[in-house]
Amino acid sequence: MTSTRVSLAGRTASPSTARAINDRLALHLLKDEGPLTAGQLKSMTGLSRPTIADLVERLRSAGLIAVVGEAGAERRGPNARVYGIVADSAYVAGVDVRARSVAVCVADLLGHTVSEATLPVAADVEPARAAEATVDLxxxxxxxxxxxRLHHIGIGAPGLVDPATGELAVTDSLPGWHRELSAALHGGLGAPVLLENEVNLAAxxxxxxxxxxxxxTFVLLWLGHGVGAAVVLDRVLRRGASGGTGEIGFMPVPGTSGLPSATACDGGFHSLASSPAVCELARELGLSADAADDAPAAEAAVRAAxxxxxxxxxxxxxxxGRIAVGAAAVCAVLDPGCVVLGGEVGRAGGPALARRVEDRLRRMSPLRTQVRAGVVGGGGVLRGAVLTAMDATQNQLFGAP
Known part of the structure; x- marks a missing residue:
């Protein structure tokens, strides 16, 4: 058996540390590249053949990888075996929490959806009962x-998530059961729970x-019942000191009747681009719009246009023009180079709306900014929750990359 020692920052790693590093490297290659032969792992890692043979056996014994095929019909024997990650060795869940509903997705270790379900939640339900029903779901x-068992559960919810406590900030505008859900899921299912703002997960x-x-680097503008933004700089999601990065509904902009306050975003960008504002604009310009001022009505109005x-x-x-006002303000501070239009309104407008916003931005700002329509669809928050839970589980089982 070959003993390998690896130098890290001037220090020499012990054999056990070297094995852990080698295992982590191989697992991440199998995750990113797909099934590989031992020879391919040797070429990609630069490790010796005996070291590769040891780590393959170790990972197979741990149940993390298995033989999934052979490299070719003309090749036989150990060198032709193709190894892949055992996807059902761990499961995660994503939860998308809305005011009147909950959506759940359970996925395997590689993020493949295995089962999904939704649950309507009445407006007058007691918080404890709503949380219990979600745990049961x-x-x-x-x-x-x-x-x-579930290794991790990711939750996407509207509102501010305090980076110090990991909890939703208290607000009168959101159902009380939202704040109880993390503790209820952790207590009921015994899995670590990762709570994140819904717009961040869509990004x-x-x-x-x-x-x-x-x-x-990019900024996602969420255009739905409310408005918000997610900021990704150098592939890192930025949350801010109080978790409020992207609360652009409160951003003062021209074209509104006043200024926002600490407790209400009326007068901010919300007044220009939220679903009630979009529905009212449609009615003013003679487009048929549903009497409701919610996100589905705004989405329908934009699709109709x-x-x-x-x-x-x-x-x-x-x-x-309204969206460009908010986008220009964000770009003037961050210069992200790319803005994504998400949420119900952004997706409904598609490339037609994105093209017009980009044209307006070009006239308003010297900064070069692409504007793209989001494509992940209405399940973006749920998918982001699954990805967050999957990353945490892989890091736990594989080791952080």
């Missing part, structure tokens, strides 16, 4: 997926699966 969904999904896979062709032009131009 996650438990049932995990059981249907064949998960004996995670867009970067990993969507329209900004080629970008290290896109489909209406020339008749929808005035509305799309006016909406693009």
């Amino acid at each position: 996650v438990r049932r969904t995990a059981r249907e997926a064949g998960a004996g 995670v999904a867009e970067q990993r699966l969507g329209v900004v896979r080629d970008r290290d 896109v489909d209406a062709g020339e008749r929808g032009e005035p509305f799309l131009e006016a909406l693009a």
